Amino acid sequence: MPRYQAPLADIRFVLEDLLRVEQLATLPGYEDATPDLIFPVIAEGARLCEEVLFPLNQSGDAEGCRLEKGRVFTPAGFPAAYRAYIEGGWTRLACAPEDGGMGLPELVYFVMEEMVSSANLAFGIYPGLSRGVYNAVRRHGEESLKRRVLPRLADGSWAGTMCLTEPQAGTDLGLVRTRAEPDGAGGYRITGTKIFISAGDHDLTENILHLVLARLPDAPGGSHGISLFLVPKIQVRDDQGTLGTANAVSCGGLEHKMGIRGSSTCVLNFDGAAGWLVGQPHKGLPAMFTMMNAARLAVGLQGLGLAEVAYQHALAYARDRLQGRALKGARYPNRPADPLIVHPDIRRMLLTMKAYNEGGRALAYWIGLHLDHEARHPDLRTRQAAGELVALLIPVLKALLTDLGFEVANLALQIHGGHGYIQDNGIEQYVRDARITQVYEGTNGIQALDLVGRKLPQATGRLLRHFCHPLAAELEELGRDGADPVLAALAAPLAKAFGRFQQATVTIAIRGLADPDEAAAAASDYLRLFGLVALGALWLRMARVAQEKLAAGATNPLYRGKLDTARFFMAKLLPQTGALFAAIQAGAAVVMDPEDERF
Ligand SMILES: Cc1cc2nc3c(=O)[nH]c(=O)nc-3n(C[C@H](O)[C@H](O)[C@H](O)COP(=O)(O)OP(=O)(O)OC[C@H]3O[C@@H](n4cnc5c(N)ncnc54)[C@H](O)[C@@H]3O)c2cc1C
Known part of the structure; x- marks a missing residue:
């Protein structure tokens, strides 16, 4: 049976021995983020991933999401797991204390992102997108908007989405047609159809905030004429964030897809929906990039997480499954055959997976540390250098770790032989789930x-x-x-x-x-x-x-x-x-x- 145990020993090696994580507590604002705090938090996160999220991975894939009377329902167990997730404070992990967050370093969030992706990638997409919306509004939103929505995103009672794609506008966002008209009272009315929207609707939270790319009436053509709007599923009445009536946003359909079936992928129709402008008019793409850069790093971590759990399955299987004898004579003569792990070709595959995974983890966390330096280091030049290194490595991390995630999942299937191809064994799901990571958030x-x-x-x-x-x-x-x-x-x-x-x-x-x-x-x-x-x-x-x-x-x-x-x-x-x-x-x-x- 599939199993997942968070690789805490390797995580500790990378954080403590390689990256000297104790240095984080010397950065202004991270004084509390000492190893004494960080490692117990990670251990608690590992427990949630192993005991709550992982057991729902196969059942969530088998059941998928469903659309009934315009409402989307996630697989059985997801709403309860989400409650456990927010009660554990995991949505608040790296949010700012003034929004009710814990203010922990990005690096800790990276570790959690990897573990959640190993345990249940489809589940992790819901809080992952909310985190992206939180970052974009925090960076580009007006103060009153921030007051309304950030505490709700931080405490997990509201979720977020990223609405870029339209039928004719995939990679080329300059082709976006969704329109935004000023409503005369400082707000906007959004009209258009977005497709492939992850977490576009679900039953996990009381409200959903859609970050939408759309064009104002006077917008120039191409990608320079796109603005960014925040459109709530349920309208928000005031600064305290009390909920009003339903907004004119509806889920027009759910995609049936190859993998991540527990994550809802929606067609969203905006029919004059009320929204707020985020950032400057016509400067929506740069603002959206705040979210997309973070999301690209997160997708790289998704690739790593899948590779890790696939490796764990393959290693356990290679120790367990008895086939053939070692070429130089039986290594386990008391058993009817030797386990797979004695065979050179199996060892080649296992070592390939291990080398990619542990190397990928070190690379990802190293980038995470630089993100924290970019945000908090007291020295301006160090901040700039860290930011530039991260910018350089975002496309590398996203594409490399997702390509390797798929390759590693395939190797894990190969080690299982024909049993890997059979659904009940759980390995083929990782191959299917990994495939999308090479496509979304900008193809590789x-x-x-x-x-x-x-x-x-x-x-x-x-x-x-x-x-x-x-x-x-x-x-x-x-x-x-x-x-x-x-x-x-x-x-x-x-x-x-x-x-x-x-x-x-x-x-x-x-x-x-x-x-x-x-x-x-x-x-x-x-x-x-x-x-x-x-x-x-x-x-x-x-x-x-x-x-x-x-x-x-x-x-x-x-x-x-x-x-x-x-x-x-x-x-x-x-x-x-x-x-x-x-x-x-x-x-x-x-x-x-x-x-x-x-x-
Ligand atoms: C499960 C799932 C979830 C998704 N979630 C979201 C979401 O939450 N929000 C959202 O907005 N979108 C989402 N997407 C959309 C996803 O980001 C797009 O599918 C992706 O960006 C590619 O766009 P496209 O499918 O239109 O492919 P196209 O843009 O048509 O590209 C087809 C192929 O051509 C290549 N290509 C295109 N242009 C060029 C070029 N100029 N040079 C070289 N090669 C090029 C691409 O790399 C690709 O291989 C999701 C998609 C899926 C399947």
Whole structure:
């Protein structure tokens, strides 16, 4: 049977040993966020995920959501689990104290996001979107609007959604047609149809706040003419947030989909619905990006969470299932056959999953720490540098961890053989659930274009330097005579891959200036190359910490495991960078030359 146990030992290793999480409490506003507070909070979150959310994962998938007389109902158990979620204060975790939040660091929220996604991704989408709306209104909303809605989003009694997509406007939001007309009393009336809206309607909260992209009457065409509105499902009467009558928003249908079936995906019709403007007129997309950037990081964590739970299933199965004998003779002669885990190909798959998951966790939490530095560090330059590094890595984290989440879920299914393909065993759900993470919040192809088209050239390449300079210094140090031989052996292949990455960056920059197709045709290969180098950097740092701990007499087997997995990553996974480099160098002509009719 499927099982999930939050990987608390590895989470602690990353937070405590690698990232030195105690530094968070030195940041203004985070004084209480000491390890003594953070780790019990995480342990309590793990308990909720294991005992409350995970048991509803398979049943929620089987039952799905239903639409009855215009109202959406989530699967059995979801409303009670949501009550437990808000009573535990989990919606308040990283919200500001003035809104009734706990004001804990983003990094702690990252850990919770990963665990919730492992336990029940479909459930996690509901509070996840509310958190995005909270951030966007907090950053861009007027004071009176903030007073009305933020405490309700923080305490979880109201939820949120993000309404961008329309039938003709997916990736290209410049095609949005939904209209907004001033109502003459300071508000707006919103009219149009949005599709694919996650958590668009449900029975978990008394109200839902939709963040909607729409056009004002005088709006210029394209993406520069889009404004952002907050449209409540039930109208809000006053500053205290008392509820009035139903707004003119209705759920016109529920999508039947491949995965995340416990999450409602709605067609939403706005028929002159009352709404508030958020931010400046015609500046809706930049404001929405506050939400989308956070959401992209969250979707990366969804990929990681699914990869983790899939790995746990596969590992348990590989220890349990008896098939064949080890090639060099029986390892468990008292049993009718050896367990799968003795076979080299199974070990290759397990180590691939472990290397991607633990590397991905280190990368994600490292970015989470930089988010906290961006928000709270007293030094302006440190704040700016942290913000630029995060901006650079958002598309990498989103695309890399969701692609790997799908690959890892597939490997987990493969380890289960035919049993993985059978619904009752629960593994195929992870493959289905993981697939959407590569698509929503901007497809992974669009993430790659964002990386090469916007993030690399920004500030004449300064964003990339925040990543490259420290890594170059580390690699140089470990390449010198007298360096620790274990670490030097890990650093050598990474130095080679890093060289390829730097050369690929120059290629794309130079060729892309002359011909934008050159950058675009190489973008996905480049993002994966970057992602593998970033995982390599984190693996080197983890190996370094483990080596220091072992040298100081530590006996925790986790440290040996880190060195084993780092060795596997550098030897078996990092060499993919060679093929990616060659594909990047091949240029755009091989992609663009064939006439459309020749496909
Ligand atoms: C389950 C689910 C939940 C969702 N939740 C939400 C939600 O809550 N709110 C919301 O607003 N939307 C939501 N979406 C919509 C989702 O974000 C879009 O489906 C996604 O952004 C892609 O848009 P599209 O489907 O129209 O594909 P298209 O934009 O038609 O793209 C099709 C393909 O072409 C590629 N492509 C498009 N343009 C370019 C280009 N310029 N260059 C290169 N390649 C390009 C894309 O990468 C993709 O591979 C959800 C979708 C699903 C399925």
